[in-house]
Amino acid sequence: MHCWTDTDQSLLLELLATDTVTPMESDSLGNLAHAQSVYADHAKRIGFEVDYFAPPAASILEEPDVPSSVREKAGLFGAKFFDAQPNLVLRMGNHPAHRTLLFNFHMDTVAGFEPVLLRDGKIYGRGAADAKGLGVAVLMAVRRALQLHPGLGDGIGLIIQSVGGEEGGAMGVYGTRLLAAKSCYGRLNVVCEPTDFAYFDRTTSAMTARIAVQGEGSTDDEPAQGQNATILLAAITDMLTREISPAVFNMGAKMCIGGLHTGTMHNRVYGSGCLLLNFAYPSLEIARELEALVENAFTNAVERFQNEYARYAAARAAAAAARDICSLTWVKRRLPVLANRDCSMENLLAGIGIPRHDGNSSTMPFSCDAMWLQGPDRFTIVFGPGHLGRNKTHAVGEFMDLADLDLYAHQLSRLILAFADHVS
Numbered sequence: 001m002h003c004w005t006d007t008d009q010s011l012l013l014e015l016l017a018t019d020t021v022t023p024m025e026s027d028s029l030g031n032l033a034h035a036q037s038v039y040a041d042h043a044k045r046i047g048f049e050v051d052y053f054a055p056p057a058a059s060i061l062e063e064p065d066v067p068s069s070v071r072e073k074a075g076l077f078g079a080k081f082f083d084a085q086p087n088l089v090l091r092m093g094n095h096p097a098h099r100t101l102l103f104n105f106h107m108d109t110v111a112g113f114e115p116v117l118l119r120d121g122k123i124y125g126r127g128a129a130d131a132k133g134l135g136v137a138v139l140m141a142v143r144r145a146l147q148l149h150p151g152l153g154d155g156i157g158l159i160i161q162s163v164g165g166e167e168g169g170a171m172g173v174y175g176t177r178l179l180a181a182k183s184c185y186g187r188l189n190v191v192c193e194p195t196d197f198a199y200f201d202r203t204t205s206a207m208t209a210r211i212a213v214q215g216e217g218s219t220d221d222e223p224a225q226g227q228n229a230t231i232l233l234a235a236i237t238d239m240l241t242r243e244i245s246p247a248v249f250n251m252g253a254k255m256c257i258g259g260l261h262t263g264t265m266h267n268r269v270y271g272s273g274c275l276l277l278n279f280a281y282p283s284l285e286i287a288r289e290l291e292a293l294v295e296n297a298f299t300n301a302v303e304r305f306q307n308e309y310a311r312y313a314a315a316r317a318a319a320a321a322a323r324d325i326c327s328l329t330w331v332k333r334r335l336p337v338l339a340n341r342d343c344s345m346e347n348l349l350a351g352i353g354i355p356r357h358d359g360n361s362s363t364m365p366f367s368c369d370a371m372w373l374q375g376p377d378r379f380t381i382v383f384g385p386g387h388l389g390r391n392k393t394h395a396v397g398e399f400m401d402l403a404d405l406d407l408y409a410h411q412l413s414r415l416i417l418a419f420a421d422h423v424s
């Protein structure tokens with residue numbers, strides 16, 4: 001029997017057509033609130049109540065570990081920044097956390113509009129796999145579980161968190177972290193992300209370095225006058241790639257050389273610019289090692305630039321000033337990772353045929369905001385259909401197979417019923 005109905009299809013099509021690109025990656029605020037209301041309306045039809053629907057308070061900016069990019073964006077947009085990104089909590093059955101099963105998915109997406117269409121059993125659109133499609137499957141699952149067990153809400157609590165602030169480097173600080181801090185969690189917390197139908201009980205987290213140059217530029221008629229940020233940042237990029245990227249990968253971490261920006265003209269020496277580096281790490285211990293590695297390598301690179309580039313007229317001014325005009329700051333760092341085990345919940349999952357990604361799995365753990373839901377007496381997993389790479393999340397052509405959404409909804413409905421059995 002299929003879970004997928006015309007209603008689910010029209011809900012997902014509407015969510016995909018609604019611009020919920022995170023303002024972290026856009027100049028516009030988007031329509032997250034509208035998408036949340038549409039989702040809430042559908043959830044109410046199957047028996048959920050809206051427990052919480054509110055934008056984050058601006059006071060979140062005073063909390064520790066808020067990425068500096070969030071502060072900068074909030075400063076740019078003003079009060080509208082948070083107003084436009086409400087979080088939604090839906091609840092069925094009011095029970096304490098130890099009798100509650102929670103699903104969390106993010107409604108915000110990365111930038112890059114993708115045409116919404118249905119073709120050959122696949123649904124295309126930004127967020128189809130990451131993670132609007134999965135959010136719709138949660139409703140399908142609850143509906144199916146209720147068909148099989150109509151009194152479900154009497155025995156267990158079900159919570160759905162539909163959050164913003166997951167993408168764009170916000171790391172859940174004004175979405176999932178905020179809800180978890182309000183004691184919104186269950187005995188088992190399922191964070192819906194594409195994990196190829198096996199669950200992770202661990203995630204990586206990410207730290208971002210910004211290497212900035214703030215020097216004097218010049219015209220192309222006097223190229224030797226300018227402190228050439230393009231040459232300096234390109235040289236640093238080259239040195240860091242060769243010197244630390246092998247070590248980073250050997251530590252079990254990932255290094256992404258992100259954007260390098262100075263300017264776009266052919267006839268100017270740009271005296272300022274920046275380079276962004278992102279590092280994903282599997283534990284806070286490794287994060288600390290990474291921090292030292294990167295800071296050392298940066299200091300060495302600047303020193304080498306000073307020595308090796310002074311002989312080139314085009315780079316001389318930048319070389320002379322490199323130590324003064326080039327700096328490294330951390331946009332974000334020291335954020336926790338998810339790492340938890342739980343015998344009884346692992347048995348429950350295994351019993352209904354949901355496998356665990358172990359160290360031998362070809363799919364590697366990744367960063368999301370699941371770590372905020374971990375804590376004593378609960379188990380938090382990341383679990384969903386599809387694959388970050390194969391389903392082209394964050395890329396052109398993002399899609400989700402309808403058959404995969406259907407299978408996922410079936411698995412979640414079995415999980416809901418098994419959880420109800422377990423706690424009764």
Ligand SMILES: [Zn+2]
Pocket residue numbers: 110130167393394
């Ligand atoms: Zn994503």
